[in-house]
Amino acid sequence: MKHTQQCPKCEGRRLWVVERFRLPGEAGPGAELPVVTHHEKGGLFTLGRASPVGRFNLWVCATCGFSELWAEGLEGLRDDPSAGIRLVDQSLDAAGPFR
Numbered sequence: 643m644k645h646t647q648q649c650p651k652c653e654g655r656r657l658w659v660v661e662r663f664r665l666p667g668e669a670g671p672g673a674e675l676p677v678v679t680h681h682e683k684g685g686l687f688t689l690g691r692a693s694p695v696g697r698f699n700l701w702v703c704a705t706c707g708f709s710e711l712w713a714e715g716l717e718g719l720r721d722d723p724s725a726g727i728r729l730v731d732q733s734l735d736a737a738g739p740f741r
């Protein structure tokens with residue numbers, strides 16, 4: 643939808659774009675939805691620190707409501723399988739010329 647500027651379900655061409663999609667809040671604009679929140683471990687006397695990474699832009703078809711979330715700002719994302727965050731990289735660069 644983002645690239646074609648057309649809904650893939652109904653072929654509609656009126657699309658809403660909600661940049662930096664937020665979770666609705668009781669007051670104010672609500673909290674921006676991060677792609678992931680890495681948790682930094684705290685020291686002996688300190689709590690850990692939440693480190694949100696990334697954000698979403700929401701694309702919604704005005705005709706049928708079909709929606710897509712597009713992530714951006716992923717530069718700080720870290721591979722952390724114990725937290726359920728892993729990178730599946732099948733690109734040629736990752737495989738290297740000699741396997």
Ligand SMILES: [Zn+2]
Nearest residue numbers: 649652703706
């Ligand atoms: Zn549609």
